[in-house]
Amino acid sequence: MKYAEFPLKKTVNEGRVYEDSLSVEHFPRLKEAVHSVDSPIRFRIQGETNPLGQKEVKGNVAVDLSMICQRCLEPFQTKFDLPIHWIPVKDESEHDLIGDDEALLLVEGDEINLLELLEDEVLLTLPLVPKHDLNEDCDGKDYLEKLKPQEDKKQPFAELAELLKK
Numbered sequence: 284m285k286y287a288e289f290p291l292k293k294t295v296n297e298g299r300v301y302e303d304s305l306s307v308e309h310f311p312r313l314k315e316a317v318h319s320v321d322s323p324i325r326f327r328i329q330g331e332t333n334p335l336g337q338k339e340v341k342g343n344v345a346v347d348l349s350m351i352c353q354r355c356l357e358p359f360q361t362k363f364d365l366p367i368h369w370i371p372v373k374d375e376s377e378h379d380l381i382g383d384d385e386a387l388l389l390v391e392g393d394e395i396n397l398l399e400l401l402e403d404e405v406l407l408t409l410p411l412v413p414k415h416d417l418n419e420d421c422d423g424k425d426y427l428e429k430l431k432p433q434e435d436k437k438q439p440f441a442e443l444a445e446l447l448k449k
């Protein structure tokens with residue numbers, strides 16, 4: 284299966300289902316964006332016709348990856364399992380007919396690069412400032428806690444700490 288030339292039109296028209304698991308080598312931008320990709324990228328793509336008669340694509344994409352915590356600068360792992368919902372349209376004029384802007388997928392021709400689209404879905408979900416969850420061990424969290432009672436002293440990192448909270 285050449286996912287870079289994915290037969291989107293046939294998939295929605297014929298209600299095809301694709302399920303696969305690919306190595307990160309197919310997703311260079313994702314590899315670049317994170318500390319490490321710790322699992323294959325798994326996905327399921329299903330073409331269907333919704334009750335309004337619109338052709339759409341549903342499914343999910345899942346991956347485990349590690350990012351660098353911006354508080355303590357240690358890597359931490361996150362598991363993503365993102366729903367996919369695309370309504371393919373040929374041009375902007377079809378927007379009005381649909382209403383669900385988030386799902387619109389502008390497509391020229393009958394094929395899409397599925398790899399890039401799946402990669403986009405994951406990249407758009409990555410946090411701008413990755414951080415450990417508050418209930419996880421994070422040295423940076425301890426550091427920020429220790430800063431608190433010393434507010435009358437000079438705080439060279441206070442501004443940084445403020446930035447990291449956002």
Ligand SMILES: [Zn+2]
Nearest residue numbers: 352355415421
């Ligand atoms: Zn941390």
